[in-house]
Amino acid sequence: MSNTNSNIAEQFIQYLNEEDFDKAESCLDPDFKFIGVMGTREGASVYIQDxxxxxxxxxxxxxxxxxxxxxxxxxxxxxxxxxxxSGWYHVMDGKIRSLKVLFDPRPLLNDQ
Incomplete structure (x- = not known):
């Protein structure tokens, strides 16, 4: 099972890299939740718009x-x-349900 989940998450990353956002969104549960250092997003379509x-x-x-x-x-x-x-993807029923991303934001904040 974890191999399949890994494949789904890797495919999602590939679609983002290719800027194929429709296919990327198809990897996400509609109720997808993103939690990051700089904020949160509720819903697959909201996240993909970003x-x-x-x-x-x-x-x-x-x-x-x-x-x-x-x-x-x-x-x-x-x-x-x-x-x-680091990105932590939770996959259920073949869809990414949530993503938590951690990183040191200081290099981004020092640009402002």
Whole structure:
């Protein structure tokens, strides 16, 4: 089961990298919840709207799986900065239900 969950999360990242946002959204449960360092989002469509504007690019360094959970260490290219981050994806019934992302925001805040 965890291999399938890992595949779903990796496919989601690939779609974001390709800027195929419709396919990326198809990986998310409609009630998807995002919790991040800089804020939260409720709903798959709300989250994908943000991703369309930000166009982050992800380079997965390491993948960890445990049951319904997939965790990546990845570099996220946020445009002006590339930030080492960890993303915890909770997958249920073939869809990503939640994502919690942690990173040190100081390099982003120092730009302002």
């Amino acid at each position: 991703m369309k504007q930000m166009k982050f690019k992800y380079q997965i360094i390491k993948t960890f799986t445990s049951g319904e959970d997939v965790c990546f260490w990845y570099n996220i290219d946020m445009g002006k900065k590339t930030i080492l981050s």
